Amino acid sequence: MDYEKTLNIFLIGERSVGKSSIVLAYTKKEFDESLHTTVGIYFKSIIMDFCDYKVKICLWDTSGQDRYKDMTSNFYRNMHGAILVYDTSRPETLAKLKERADDIQQYSTKKNMVCFVVGNKIDKERAVPKKDGLAFAQKHNMLFAECSAKTNEGIKFVFEELLWNVRCFLFKYG
Incomplete structure (x- = not known):
């Protein structure tokens, strides 16, 4: 084992908001225009x-399809952090995050889990004002940022900020 601590983070949101692209942008600094829809769970x-x-x-990149919702709710239990992703060009994806936030409250065993609302695809024409994403995050006591997995803008900030905020789980609770 070449590491001392493990940090589990899951990404949730509607289908095609760019969860897999965010993971790829962070882990490999790449963007793949031809990524397919995640079926179930994608792990990196x-x-x-x-x-x-x-x-x-x-x-843990969870599928945004409703048919996998029961399966993905099991992953909420032992996570240290959550990234709730919406598409800044599709307002309905922000509205649907309310259900995901409620699921975290219901299923998470870590009541102080750090949650981060992330508006992705800022490289596209905006349909969701930044203030709306920020208001959602504040209402649910979550961190907030916007990014583009395609251009890699804001990706590093999201993960650095998330890591910094979950350090208590790493060092106090294992």
């Missing part, structure tokens, strides 16, 4: 140095 991990520890970051 990386090992990095963080606060003098070797940390394994496990990214």
Whole structure:
């Protein structure tokens, strides 16, 4: 084992908001125009140095399709962090995050889990004002950022901020 701590983070949101693209942008600094819809769960991990520890970051990319909702709710239980993703060009994807936020409250065993609302696809024509995403995040006591997995803008910030905010789980609770 070449790491000391494990951090589990899951990405949730409607289909085609760019969850898999965000994972790929962070882990490989790549964008793949031909990514297919995730079926069930997509898993990717990386090992990095963080606060003098070797940390394994496990990214669980959940399908946005309703038929997988029961399966993905099981993943909420032992996660340290959640990234709730919406598409800044599709307003309905932000509205649907309310259900995901409610699911986290219902199923998570870590009541202080760090949650991050992320508006993706800022490289496209905007249909959701930044203030709407921010208001949603504030209402649900979550962090907020916008990014583009396609251009890699904001991706590093999202994960660095999330890591910084979940450090208490890494170092206090394992």
